Amino acid sequence: MIANRSDFAVLKPFRLGARGPFRFTIWHGVALLAALAIAVGIGEAQAQAAAGKPGIVETILKWTPLLAQGFALNIAMSFMAMAIGTAVGVPLGLAQISLLPPVRTGSWFVTQFFRNSPWLVLLFYCMLLLPFELRIGNTIIPLPGWLKSTIGLSLPVMANVSELVRGAVRSIPFGQWEAAESVAMSRRQTLTMVILPQCIKRMTPPWMNLYAILTVATPLTSVVGVSEAMTLTGDILSSEARTELLVPMYLYLLLWFFIYCYPIARATLALEKRFAVK
């Protein structure tokens, strides 16, 4: 295309939102660290003024093991929600390209419903609508809050994975279908042997991106009372009852998420570059 090579900006193809979805960069991390350093510095100065209290760094380190426990729950929830969301989302996405109109419409509706609902609203729904235990025959399976919120988080993941699958299948050139059909492959064989294997490559980067977004969304569950890192940070702050701790403590929590998610964002970018069509 001549337009792509043009030096005139107006002739270049314009795509709305071409910058793509939000991603962490190393500058977010640098800014976070700088903010943490400044906040700790100010806090230390204040702490020295109020004699007899332990320093900020000391306090943060003291609570780190507890925070780590909470963070582990965040990660566990993100893993589980991603697993459930993917396990249900892939079949849902395939249903969206079904040849049967009712299946197609139904799965489209489910996908759009959960994709366009606020995550927090879905969380509340799951907390309030799911029972606190399941009774199957004589066995009672307890459903603790963190499990219910994990299910709540997996719903938007499911819908997003469904869209990823549909989009990936549609992005495969039509000639691939024709070629497979012309050697007498059935629709199922075409999908499983020709189309989907090519989709996996295309879906991996956005899927990883979705995981990073899900992970930073897990603190939402603090609103419904799950004892994850965010809730624990609040608990720590109220037990310390020191206002100068507020900013450093939350920045410290942010740093945990950044350190976890930044490598994922980098890996996503690297994969995208590697898979880019020549």
Add this chain to the structure above:
Amino acid sequence: MPWTPDQPLVSIKDVHKAFGNVEVLKGITMDVMKREVVCIIGPSGSGKSTLLRCVNALVPIERGSILVEGQEVNDPKLDKLALRRKVGMVFQQYNLFPHKTALENVMMAPIHVLKRDRKEVEAQARALIAKVRLTGKEASYPGELSGGQQQRIAIARSLAMNPDVMLFDEVTAALDPETVKGVLVTIRELAEDGMTCMIVTHEMGFAREVANRIYFTDGGVLVEHAPPKEFFANPKDARTRQFLNQII
């Protein structure tokens, strides 16, 4: 009435096809005998590619009849997969499966569709790759092959199904000029081996050389057909003359 080899292998009668309001085929009739090689030429948009796609039921037709070995293609109860085992097709854009090696591309359908023995299929696939003169490229992925090489692998992939008739849809149109020859040589060898071929092409020299009969289509109708010598030396219809004047 069962089909016998003395009847046309492909018998197309009064085929009509429209995409929306655009009528692409307006009553095409032609017969292709076993071992016959026909070339279909004509200006772009004259329905040549669509006609080929109708023969292996990639595109349904509205009216008329297409018989392949006596089997009606225009039949809602048609077993499309059974039809496509008999009819091989090669596309302008090759459409190899990019995530599979050349060898796997050739082996995939015989193993999974025909449920044939893997070892036997592999031996046949290697022989076919040798036949299209690409020995040594078995483990290459399509992205590592030139356009012409990909197209020859695509031909091998179709041949692996042991089809009775091969459809070639402008198979050299997307190729670099220097790779065209290899593909045409492959097709000519196939024709010499007695494969029934329906070839849509813009390569007039090749058509003259390889075809038993040339069909000229324009605007969805069959204008005229004749053996190549007669067709090129003495075109009867004004439209044919105009077309030939433009390209030769």
